[in-house]
Structures are given as C-alpha cells and as structure tokens.
Amino acid sequence: MTQPASSSPDASAFVAINKLTKKFGQKVAVNEVDLMLAKGETMAIIGPSAAGKSVLMKCLVGIYGADKGTIHLNGDDVTNSNAPTRPDWAEKIGMLFQQNALFDSLSVWENICFRQIELGTLNRKDARDRAIELLGLVGLAPESADLKPSDLSGGMQKRVGIARAISSDPEILLLDNPTAGLDPVLSNHIELMIAKIAEKRGTTVISITNDMHIARTRYQNLTMMYDGKVYWSGKTSEIDDAHNAHLTQMLDGSSQGPITMRTGKREDGVYA
Numbered sequence: 328m329t330q331p332a333s334s335s336p337d338a339s340a341f342v343a344i345n346k347l348t349k350k351f352g353q354k355v356a357v358n359e360v361d362l363m364l365a366k367g368e369t370m371a372i373i374g375p376s377a378a379g380k381s382v383l384m385k386c387l388v389g390i391y392g393a394d395k396g397t398i399h400l401n402g403d404d405v406t407n408s409n410a411p412t413r414p415d416w417a418e419k420i421g422m423l424f425q426q427n428a429l430f431d432s433l434s435v436w437e438n439i440c441f442r443q444i445e446l447g448t449l450n451r452k453d454a455r456d457r458a459i460e461l462l463g464l465v466g467l468a469p470e471s472a473d474l475k476p477s478d479l480s481g482g483m484q485k486r487v488g489i490a491r492a493i494s495s496d497p498e499i500l501l502l503d504n505p506t507a508g509l510d511p512v513l514s515n516h517i518e519l520m521i522a523k524i525a526e527k528r529g530t531t532v533i534s535i536t537n538d539m540h541i542a543r544t545r546y547q548n549l550t551m552m553y554d555g556k557v558y559w560s561g562k563t564s565e566i567d568d569a570h571n572a573h574l575t576q577m578l579d580g581s582s583q584g585p586i587t588m589r590t591g592k593r594e595d596g597v598y599a
C-alpha cells in the first residue's frame with residue numbers, strides 16, 4: 328500500500344522527485360524527498376507547520392533550485408530554475424500561492440491573465456474575455472472582472488487565484504493551501520470545484536492542505552511531510568481508521584512521533 332520513504336521513484340512517472348534536498352543555510356527545509364505521481368492524478372500534501380511543504384512546491388514550480396536530487400516532469404529534468412528545459416514548463420505549471428499573490432493595483436481580470444498580457448500571447452481585449460470565461464469556471468460573475476482584489480472576500484480572492492493558476496490550461500496545478508482561512512462549507516465547495524476542473528481537463532494536481540478530511544475525500548494520493556521528509560505516501564483509498572487517526576494526530580501535533588504506515592506502528596514501534 329505504501330511507497331516507503333527510501334524507495335526510488337519511477338523516473339517515468341509524470342512527476343518524479345528523487346532525493347530532493349533544499350537547504351537555507353544550516354536549515355534543511357526539504358530533506359531527500361522522493362515522490363512520484365502519474366499523469367492526471369491528484370495528490371494532497373499534509374504535514375505540520377514548517378514541514379517543508381511550501382518549499383517543496385516552490386522547488387517544483389522553479390522558484391528554488393535544489394541543493395541535491397532531481398525533479399523530472401514528464402521525463403524533462405526541471406530540477407533547477409535555469410535548466411534549459413525549464414522555460415518549456417513555465418506555461419504548463421499553474422500555481423496558487425499561499426497568500427494568493429494577487430496584485431492589488433491590478434483589476435481582477437488583469438490579475439487572472441497577467442502572464443498572458445506580460446508575454447503578449449493575448450491582447451488586452453482577448454485577455455479580458457478569457458479572464459471572464461475563467462471567472463465563470465470558478466463560479467464568479469463577469470462583473471467581478473473590473474473589481475480590485477481588495478474589493479473581494481477571502482473566498483473570492485482564492486477563486487481568482489485559482490482562475491489565474493488555470494489560465495494557461497496547465498498540465499500540472501500546484502495549490503498551496505487553496506482553502507486556508509475559509510469556512511468548512513466554502514472549503515468543501517472550492518475543493519469540489521478544483522476536483523471537477525482537474526477531472527475535466529485531465530490536470531495533474533498537487534495541493535497542500537491542513538484538512539485531513541478533504542485530503543482523504545478529494546484526492547487520490549496523500550503524502551505526509553514531517554520535518555522536511557516524506558513520512559508516508561500512498562493512496563488515500565487505502566488509509567484505514569487507525570492510520571487516519573495517527574496522521575491526524577501528527578498533523579495537529581498531538582502525536583508522540585511519526586508512524587510508518589507500512590506497519591501501522593510508530594517509528595519507535597509503540598503503536599500497534
């Protein structure tokens with residue numbers, strides 16, 4: 328059922344991360360992470376604060392280069408942001424940042440098609456039309472297009488961030504806490520929307536969440552990070568109640584230590 332943290336990922340997987348390490352000075356934020364994901368599959372990444380989840384995402388999107396290890400996307404080595412293959416992937420990866428990263432001085436539609444306007448792939452009229460189409464996809468009215476992000480609620484801002492992330496019709500969608508700060512009803516609504524968009528487009532999705540229930544019900548795969556490492560990675564359908572309880576305890580900090588899901592025991596062997 329599990330991918331042991333020590334196994335080597337299959338390099339032919341659509342997303343193949345092999346022994347990835349990212350340090351900031353002495354701090355090892357991401358420590359020998361192995362992960363793989365097939366095309367069109369979804370993965371939730373969970374873990375307590377400072378586990379390395381966001382840094383891993385930023386390595387994937389090319390913001391940070393790696394100190395060690397590799398990232399392959401569909402066979403292309405994209406480990407370092409200045410790798411020759413990287414520009415080919417810029418348009419194929421959509422990312423929602425934790426704080427949405429919307430520009431307050433720009434309108435909603437300019438935020439959504441920011442990249443296309445910058446690159447000149449769409450003129451301003453077509454970009455506005457495209458943004459309105461995307462607003463519809465994320466459940467926002469066309470009238471929102473000319474508002475500024477500060478005119479929107481937190482939930483609406485998240486939707487705009489998601490609309491921007493999917494604006495280039497990416498092959499991979501990276502979402503850093505798409506429902507952080509939202510109430511449970513809205514969180515569920517947004518996660519359902521993401522699942523539907525991904526299914527319709529065949530998009531591969533990796534999403535950080537703090538919500539174990541959402542991770543188990545909306546994603547096909549789940550990875551728990553702890554102290555920069557992958558402690559468990561596998562199919563959500565195979566998580567039984569005991570494992571769920573322990574992953575949840577690790578997430579909220581009440582567990583006494585990481586567990587290995589292969590055995591269902593904590594690393595110190597206490598849990599059975």
Ligand SMILES: Nc1ncnc2c1ncn2[C@@H]1O[C@H](COP(=O)(O)OP(=O)(O)OP(=O)(O)O)[C@@H](O)[C@H]1O
Pocket residue numbers: 351354355356374375376377378379380381382383
């Ligand atoms: N630019 C940076 N410079 C120095 N240290 C950093 C930097 N970015 C992240 N870190 C450190 O790396 C570790 C992992 O950070 P990361 O943001 O990936 O955690 P996280 O799992 O996403 O946590 P959270 O759920 O709280 O967002 C933390 O100790 C953090 O302080």
